[in-house]
Amino acid sequence: MTTQGFVASHAKDARFERGLRSFFEYRDLGIHEATQGRVAAHVIRAAGGAAFxxxxxxxxxxxxxVYVLKGWIEFEYEGQGVVRLEAGSCVYQPPGIxxxxxxxxxxxxxxxxxxxGDFKTEEVSSVNP
Incomplete structure (x- = not known):
C-alpha cells in the first residue's frame, strides 16, 4: 500500500484562476501534481466580465x-451537431474530436x-473538416 500522490481538495480552500480560455476560471484539484502530470482535473466556471x-x-x-455541475453550456461537435449540456449532463469527448x-x-x-494532464489544444478552421 502507498500514500504517494494522495491529495484532498476542499471547497473552503478553492482558488480559481484564468486558464486556457479567458472567459473561464479554473480550479486545479491537485490531481495533476499528484499523478505527476498523467491526469488533470478541474472545476471550471464562467469568469464574470470576460468577453466570450x-x-x-x-x-x-x-x-x-466533462460533467456540468451548474447552469448550461452548448457545443457543436464534429459529426454530432449542436449538443446542449445542463446541470447533471455528462459528455465524453473522444480524442481529437x-x-x-x-x-x-x-x-x-x-x-x-x-x-x-499536459494535453495540447489546437485551433482548427471549422468543426466539420
Whole structure:
C-alpha cells in the first residue's frame, strides 16, 4: 500500500484562476501534481466580465470527460451537431474530436477530467473538416 500522490481538495480552500480560455476560471484539484502530470482535473466556471470568444479547436488527449455541475453550456461537435449540456449532463469527448463552444449561462460550472494532464489544444478552421 502507498500514500504517494494522495491529495484532498476542499471547497473552503478553492482558488480559481484564468486558464486556457479567458472567459473561464479554473480550479486545479491537485490531481495533476499528484499523478505527476498523467491526469488533470478541474472545476471550471464562467469568469464574470470576460468577453466570450470561442474558436473551433481540438484537444490531443487520450480521455476527456466533462460533467456540468451548474447552469448550461452548448457545443457543436464534429459529426454530432449542436449538443446542449445542463446541470447533471455528462459528455465524453473522444480524442481529437473537433468542437466549438457556442455559449454558456453566467453561472455555468463544470467538472473536467483529462488524460494526459499536459494535453495540447489546437485551433482548427471549422468543426466539420
Amino acid at each position: 470568444l470561442s474558436q473551433p479547436h481540438l484537444h490531443r488527449t487520450a480521455f476527456q470527460l 473537433r468542437h466549438q463552444e457556442l455559449g454558456h449561462s453566467d453561472n455555468v460550472e463544470l467538472f473536467e477530467v483529462v488524460l494526459p
